[in-house]
Amino acid sequence: MSSPRALALSAFEREYGRPSDALVRAPGRVNLIGEHTDYNDGFVLPVALDRAAWIALTPRDDGRVRLYAADLEQRGEFDLASCLSLAERGDASAEAGGWLEYPRGVAWALQEDHAHELRGFDGTLSSDVPRGAGLSSSAAVELAVAAAFQVASGFAWDPLDIALRMQRAENHWVGVASGIMDQLIGAAAVAGHALLIDCRDLDRRAVALPDGVAVVVLDTNTRRGLVASAYNERRAQCEEAAAALGVEALRDADLDDLARVRDRLDEVVYRRARHVISENARVLAAVEALEANDVTTFGHLMDASHASLRNDFEVSSAALDEIVSAARAAPGCLGARMTGAGFGGCGVGLVEEGSLDDFLSDTASAYAKASGREGELLVATPASGAGRDTTAR
Numbered sequence: 001m002s003s004p005r006a007l008a009l010s011a012f013e014r015e016y017g018r019p020s021d022a023l024v025r026a027p028g029r030v031n032l033i034g035e036h037t038d039y040n041d042g043f044v045l046p047v048a049l050d051r052a053a054w055i056a057l058t059p060r061d062d063g064r065v066r067l068y069a070a071d072l073e074q075r076g077e078f079d080l081a082s083c084l085s086l087a088e089r090g091d092a093s094a095e096a097g098g099w100l101e102y103p104r105g106v107a108w109a110l111q112e113d114h115a116h117e118l119r120g121f122d123g124t125l126s127s128d129v130p131r132g133a134g135l136s137s138s139a140a141v142e143l144a145v146a147a148a149f150q151v152a153s154g155f156a157w158d159p160l161d162i163a164l165r166m167q168r169a170e171n172h173w174v175g176v177a178s179g180i181m182d183q184l185i186g187a188a189a190v191a192g193h194a195l196l197i198d199c200r201d202l203d204r205r206a207v208a209l210p211d212g213v214a215v216v217v218l219d220t221n222t223r224r225g226l227v228a229s230a231y232n233e234r235r236a237q238c239e240e241a242a243a244a245l246g247v248e249a250l251r252d253a254d255l256d257d258l259a260r261v262r263d264r265l266d267e268v269v270y271r272r273a274r275h276v277i278s279e280n281a282r283v284l285a286a287v288e289a290l291e292a293n294d295v296t297t298f299g300h301l302m303d304a305s306h307a308s309l310r311n312d313f314e315v316s317s318a319a320l321d322e323i324v325s326a327a328r329a330a331p332g333c334l335g336a337r338m339t340g341a342g343f344g345g346c347g348v349g350l351v352e353e354g355s356l357d358d359f360l361s362d363t364a365s366a367y368a369k370a371s372g373r374e375g376e377l378l379v380a381t382p383a384s385g386a387g388r389d390t391t392a393r
Contacts, residue, residue: 255274
């Protein structure tokens with residue numbers, strides 16, 4: 001099977017009859033720790049994946065964008081002028097359900113406030129970030145399109161500005177109420193590092209991953225269904241707890257504060273708040289552990305995070321619990337947890353490199369036995385953020 005990089009390049013030649021002028025990529029991501037903290041002004045610690053969305057492109061002399069989605073075998077095109085007129089009015093005008101709305105939304109967001117003067121391009125898109133698995137496949141496409149516009153148009157790449165505009169495209173054009181983590185790690189990641197993100201002020205710090213360990217994505221091969229109502233319910237419960245505590249967000253409280261108002265909170269609301277407050281503390285402790293090369297403590301924090309997400313926030317699933325349990329029982333596992341919004345998708349584990357082969361085979365076997373389905377295990381090399389690919393073709 002061709003890599004998405006090779007597929008984007010070969011599809012361009014077939015589609016347009018000539019080699020492309022440039023190639024860009026944008027990574028997926030997995031969050032090591034810090035779940036459901038982002039919308040509570042808290043902390044997250046993601047890494048960018050070496051799975052990515054790729055676009056081969058040649059700039060055009062007009063404002064037309066032509067894009068062939070090689071994985072879907074579908075073509076689409078649009079005029080930048082139409083997106084600009086909507087951006088000038090502050091309007092968002094997505095057409096429900098179409099893949100082309102992601103590139104159109106990017107063009108709309110980049111042109112808002114006349115921030116960037118865009119030039120069109122011919123392009124082909126391919127990605128190996130699994131869709132619906134909680135690995136940020138949509139943000140990878142958005143950022144790849146933004147990188148294509150940057151190459152075609154020549155504007156400066158400011159990771160924070162780009163991430164905020166891509167979040168705006170997803171929130172207001174596509175209509176998905178995502179936080180900033182996916183776009184910011186995809187725009188600003190440093191190879192070999194995790195990225196500590198403060199979701200309040202968007203300050204970020206690269207944190208090196210110690211030698212001798214590997215990050216493994218544990219895909220249950222289940223996909224979460226329509227869970228918007230559950231997500232919105234938990235967000236409202238967090239806001240209720242913050243109001244009872246008299247703070248702007250749960251990020252501003254500790255467990256002692258929560259204990260003082262426990263009798264004023266519904267038991268479920270109390271447990272939701274306990275997860276968020278303890279999870280924020282775990283993220284900061286995890287960063288300290290990584291910087292001290294203390295991978296044992298980091299693994300214990302991952303385990304505690306999963307228990308909190310399962311018991312207090314109640315966003316795990318049978319499949320996620322099964323694959324996390326299988327991983328923990330396998331050789332070399334330092335810690336494992338569910339990752340992403342929950343209700344399906346993926347877990348993540350930290351594994352000693354010397355035991356990696358045995359870990360992969362034992363985890364896959366145990367998960368298949370427990371669940372009756374095949375999982376997919378991806379050894380992830382923490383990658384850099386979106387941009388132009390300069391390696392030889």
